[in-house]
Amino acid sequence: MKKTLAILLALVMVFALAAPAAFADDEIVINFPSVWVGTDSKAPYMAQLIEQFNAENAGQIKVVVEEQTDYQAARDKLRTTITTGNTPDLCILDTTYDILAYTESGKFMDLTPYLAEGWGEDFVDGTFDAWSVDGKVCFLPFESAVFTPIYNTRIFEEIGWDHFPATYDEFFQFCEDAKAAGYNAMGQMAGENAWTSMLWYSLIAEAIGGKDVYADGLDNPAFVEAAEVLKHMYDYTFEGALSAGAGDVNGHWLKRDTAIYLNGPWWVANLYKEENAVDGVLLADDCEVAANPVYEGGQGEGGLVTTVQAFLAAAKQDDPAKEAAVVKFIKYITDPQHVSELALSSGAMFFVKYEPSPDTNVISQKLTEVANNADFTILHVNGAFPTAFSTEFPAAVSALVGGQVDAQGFVDQLKMAIEMAE
Amino acid sequence: MKLERSDRGPLYAFLGPAIVLMVVFFVIPVIYVFVVSLLKWNGISAPVFRNIRNYTLLFKDTAFKRSVINNVIWALVAGFIQVPLAMVMAIILSRKPKGWKFFRTVYFFPQVISGIALAMLWRAIYNAETGLLNGILRSIGLGNVACDWLGGIKTAFPAVLIYWVFYVGYYMVIMMADITTIDTSYYEAATIDGATDFQQAIYITIPLIKKTSLLTCVTLASVMGLRQFEQVYMLTNGGPANTTSTMVLYMYKKLQDANYGIASASAVVLIVVGVLFIVCIRMLFEGQSDEAAMIKKARRAVK
Numbered sequence: 001m002k003k004t005l006a007i008l009l010a011l012v013m014v015f016a017l018a019a020p021a022a023f024a025d026d027e028i029v030i031n032f033p034s035v036w037v038g039t040d041s042k043a044p045y046m047a048q049l050i051e052q053f054n055a056e057n058a059g060q061i062k063v064v065v066e067e068q069t070d071y072q073a074a075r076d077k078l079r080t081t082i083t084t085g086n087t088p089d090l091c092i093l094d095t096t097y098d099i100l101a102y103t104e105s106g107k108f109m110d111l112t113p114y115l116a117e118g119w120g121e122d123f124v125d126g127t128f129d130a131w132s133v134d135g136k137v138c139f140l141p142f143e144s145a146v147f148t149p150i151y152n153t154r155i156f157e158e159i160g161w162d163h164f165p166a167t168y169d170e171f172f173q174f175c176e177d178a179k180a181a182g183y184n185a186m187g188q189m190a191g192e193n194a195w196t197s198m199l200w201y202s203l204i205a206e207a208i209g210g211k212d213v214y215a216d217g218l219d220n221p222a223f224v225e226a227a228e229v230l231k232h233m234y235d236y237t238f239e240g241a242l243s244a245g246a247g248d249v250n251g252h253w254l255k256r257d258t259a260i261y262l263n264g265p266w267w268v269a270n271l272y273k274e275e276n277a278v279d280g281v282l283l284a285d286d287c288e289v290a291a292n293p294v295y296e297g298g299q300g301e302g303g304l305v306t307t308v309q310a311f312l313a314a315a316k317q318d319d320p321a322k323e324a325a326v327v328k329f330i331k332y333i334t335d336p337q338h339v340s341e342l343a344l345s346s347g348a349m350f351f352v353k354y355e356p357s358p359d360t361n362v363i364s365q366k367l368t369e370v371a372n373n374a375d376f377t378i379l380h381v382n383g384a385f386p387t388a389f390s391t392e393f394p395a396a397v398s399a400l401v402g403g404q405v406d407a408q409g410f411v412d413q414l415k416m417a418i419e420m421a422e
Numbered sequence: 423m424k425l426e427r428s429d430r431g432p433l434y435a436f437l438g439p440a441i442v443l444m445v446v447f448f449v450i451p452v453i454y455v456f457v458v459s460l461l462k463w464n465g466i467s468a469p470v471f472r473n474i475r476n477y478t479l480l481f482k483d484t485a486f487k488r489s490v491i492n493n494v495i496w497a498l499v500a501g502f503i504q505v506p507l508a509m510v511m512a513i514i515l516s517r518k519p520k521g522w523k524f525f526r527t528v529y530f531f532p533q534v535i536s537g538i539a540l541a542m543l544w545r546a547i548y549n550a551e552t553g554l555l556n557g558i559l560r561s562i563g564l565g566n567v568a569c570d571w572l573g574g575i576k577t578a579f580p581a582v583l584i585y586w587v588f589y590v591g592y593y594m595v596i597m598m599a600d601i602t603t604i605d606t607s608y609y610e611a612a613t614i615d616g617a618t619d620f621q622q623a624i625y626i627t628i629p630l631i632k633k634t635s636l637l638t639c640v641t642l643a644s645v646m647g648l649r650q651f652e653q654v655y656m657l658t659n660g661g662p663a664n665t666t667s668t669m670v671l672y673m674y675k676k677l678q679d680a681n682y683g684i685a686s687a688s689a690v691v692l693i694v695v696g697v698l699f700i701v702c703i704r705m706l707f708e709g710q711s712d713e714a715a716m717i718k719k720a721r722r723a724v725k
Binding site for chain 2: 076079104238392399
């Protein structure tokens with residue numbers, strides 16, 4: 001009896017293990033770890049798009065999203081999966097510096113042949129120039145971003161300013177007036193990844209050093225000078241900025257006690273949210289887009305700080321059917337009509353050429369105008385330097401503002417971090 | 423005692439699995455970490471042998487030196503402030519005063535809450551603008567003392583360290599369990615001899631738990647101090663200016679940079695520091711009085 005029972009149990013176990021394989025159909029499953037989930041402004045439309053794609057390809061292709069709500073964690077996990085030979089079928093990369101190593105690893109699909117078939121014409125001219133390695137495009141630039149100040153016109157009017165400062169000298173005059181009136185001129189943060197301060201530092205460095213600011217790496221004196229200016233800015237931000245994170249910066253801006261805000265275009269959707277309105281007035285109604293002020297003696301006039309906010313990349317596939325399925329899905333996401341909808345719903349900007357919806361909000365339109373009118377563009381500092389730079393940046397900023405190092409020491413600290421990584 | 427040949431088989435059979443697991447999950451990884459510490463490797467490209475350059479870079483880096491110092495301070499505070507505090511609480515509560523069960527639960531309660539949740543709570547308390555701490559200071563007329571606790575170069579590390587020191591419940595429970603095993607006749611005899619509660623604690627309780635739970639707790643607390651990560655990561659991420667950085671956080675940041683060589687080198691240093699700490703703690707507790715010496719000492723004290 002016991003023996004029969006044991007054999008029966010063993011058979012049940014074997015059947016349980018083999019059953020899924022036995023009944024599996026030919027549906028191709030695409031594993032897609034995505035950061036466009038949760039509260040991300042692109043999340044609702046992306047979810048809709050994926051659902052639509054799965055419905056259209058029911059029984060043949062299924063995209064399975066692995067939710068990644070933290071960008072840094074997603075970055076870490078992606079590297080680990082690549083290192084361990086488990087590169088996801090499709091992934092999003094938000095750093096520019098890893099592309100070379102990742103492409104050279106040979107673990108990613110070369111999208112060049114597909115782009116050459118006409119798909120590449122959907123993208124803005126020159127999109128792939130800077131991001132192809134040995135003529136291969138494995139990382140498809142998808143989401144772009146421009147970084148330029150947005151200011152609260154109501155606060156400006158209250159302080160007696162009818163225009164955004166055109167120069168950095170004027171900028172600091174405004175800061176004095178804002179401070180005297182009890183406002184924070186701008187948000188700064190040295191906590192978390194010091195994102196806002198990193199953006200301001202990029203803008204100042206661009207204003208001083210112009211389009212060739214990165215030509216000599218951190219040896220360009222513009223970076224020391226920019227550090228002095230950044231330190232000065234901390235005199236006009238809210239209390240506790242040295243330990244503050246993005247939530248603090250955004251919170252102050254939404255509370256209308258900060259006059260100038262700096263972040264990527266994906267944040268624009270928040271300006272139009274009812275929940276952020278005060279007395280029925282949307283924050284967007286009090287906002288205006290400005291250009292980076294000109295730095296006296298600087299070479300950055302007409303320049304713009306940008307970045308590739310997201311690349312799309314797919315794992316190299318042995319199965320041609322799966323490769324075709326993954327490419328089909330990427331083409332689906334980057335379809336100009338879908339991108340137009342995505343831009344409308346999120347406020348984000350893209351490398352895909354699309355007809356902007358007539359419903360596109362005013363702020364997004366103005367940001368696009370700023371991007372189109374720029375004489376030249378440079379990456380923000382996090383994008384231009386190795387990852388070690390961005391990891392060290394918060395510590396270096398707090399050391400600078402806290403008086404532990406001077407501007408030269410700040411740059412040296414960042415250089416040291418990069419040296420250790422090389 | 424010499425083992426009979428026939429006893430060796432079962433002995434190896436019982437020890438075997440544990441040894442295999444230890445080798446697979448500890449010895450080999452440690453060797454692997456040491457090997458990687460001599461390489462330049464980003465996890466993607468081919469590794470390049472770098473000799474001891476990772477170590478020289480490591481000791482040139484002020485952030486790493488700061489991390490080592492912070493860890494040593496943390497381990498010392500854990501072993502020699504947090505554990506003694508826990509011991510005092512354990513001694514008091516093991517006398518079973520009124521409401522001792524309630525206090526035991528209250529002191530132990532933070533241990534069942536995630537460290538991340540506690541860190542978030544304290545982040546809110548320390549908030550420069552809306553934090554409870556500054557609010558209290560302002561309300562009692564000490565507004566000039568209020569500051570950005572986690573953003574100040576001088577205040578950040580003490581702020582991160584201090585709140586954690588008071589979470590003594592874990593060690594308190596371990597020592598309470600040990601104290602309850604002490605023969606009550608010692609205390610009865612001491613009471614007859616006229617020893618006060620304080621004298622009984624000093625001359626009976628502490629010597630009897632010294633080599634058992636006290637040593638265990640000091641070792642555990644120091645090792646925990648060396649392994650600090652989540653509190654610092656959540657509260658300050660090592661800032662400002664790396665003043666609150668710890669070795670594990672430093673290692674984590676190097677892993678984020680895909681700098682596996684430096685990260686492994688810092689892991690090797692962490693292992694060495696950990697071993698040194700444990701050896702020092704054991705030496706400190708070596709040669710202490712045994713039970714008999716304790717009784718003799720106690721009698722002398724009471725006389």
